[in-house]
């Protein structure tokens with residue numbers, strides 16, 4: 001075995017010495033390395049552009065037990081930035097190859113891959129981890145993980161979050177030359193759903209601009225894609241994976257651009273605009289992953305105060321960063337203490353569900369197929385568990401939950417995320 005004496009020298013400068021920028025309660029000691037190597041379990045969600053960077057940074061920062069989950073396989077177009085992968089890996093699981101590569105290069109680290117969708121793992125799986133890092137590219141996946149992390153949060157009778165139930169999450173995201181890193185401590189800092197406005201809906205170009213006053217190559221491409229194709233191709237559905245379709249749009253967009261004296265329509269840009277692809281930049285991933293990993297180290301060891309709570313990075317014109325302290329939405333359905341609902345302890349679960357459907361707390365939203373759980377027990381679920389949970393509908397609510405103040409978690413296709421209901425028993 002290689003002599004690795006001194007490999008943690010730089011980390012020890014942070015962890016084994018006192019300092020005046022350390023976090024509250026930080027205790028400098030040599031044992032931090034041991035703790036990071038053997039006790040802390042972190043989960044990295046995603047093994048793509050950000051995920052590869054995160055895994056490398058975590059392993060080199062002393063984290064010794066890392067799990068990684070990703071359902072994707074390696075594509076040749078990933079190789080310019082997803083540096084853990086080689087040509088011979090094309091077609092294989094990103095999670096598996098990334099785990100192997102990191103273990104080959106960083107001695108003593110264990111990376112456990114999970115080649116599946118995040119939805120395939122149950123709540124117990126996620127509960128195992130002290131910390132979850134997100135290297136994802138979709139809002140849906142982030143919201144799903146957010147719901148999971150927030151579902152562990154418990155509140156005391158005064159509605160104050162129980163700090164021991166906080167599942168910290170660190171999220172990185174990049175879009176071309178821009179990126180962000182944020183720290184989510186459910187109950188303390190805003191969760192995803194508190195700040196959904198940070199993710200505005202995709203703004204498309206106004207149709208009148210496309211038709212009347214195109215000013216950019218993208219305008220010409222979108223015009224052909226959205227207006228000219230349906231007009232000239234009759235009922236034929238546009239298929240962005242069909243090369244002849246893409247070529248047609250490209251050629252027509254080129255003609256239109258020439259008419260208006262616009263430069264810059266290329267086949268690659270046509271594919272990008274039509275498929276709404278934003279180019280991924282390796283260095284943006286590196287910057288954001290480094291910020292996320294540093295926050296992970298700070299959270300676990302308290303070697304410095306953590307980021308509070310959202311850092312944006314803009315690399316378009318020079319380099320600009322700004323850290324904003326966003327605030328929680330106290331009405332948030334995902335990380336809030338839950339809407340109170342009065343019920344009789346002798347009411348059946350079915351009656352509770354019926355009351356819930358009428359509840360003004362829903363603010364006019366309608367529950368369609370509510371699934372109800374409390375803590376880790378499923379009280380009534382739609383889908384595969386329907387049959388086994390159906391008998392609960394006739395049981396009294398007080399026999400199914402811990403007691404007054406119990407939190408019900410309600411999932412329904414009519415809600416954006418799970419809703420927490422705090423049961424208040426009244427005698428009838």
Ligand SMILES: [Zn+2]
Nearest residue numbers: 191194332335
């Ligand atoms: Zn929230």
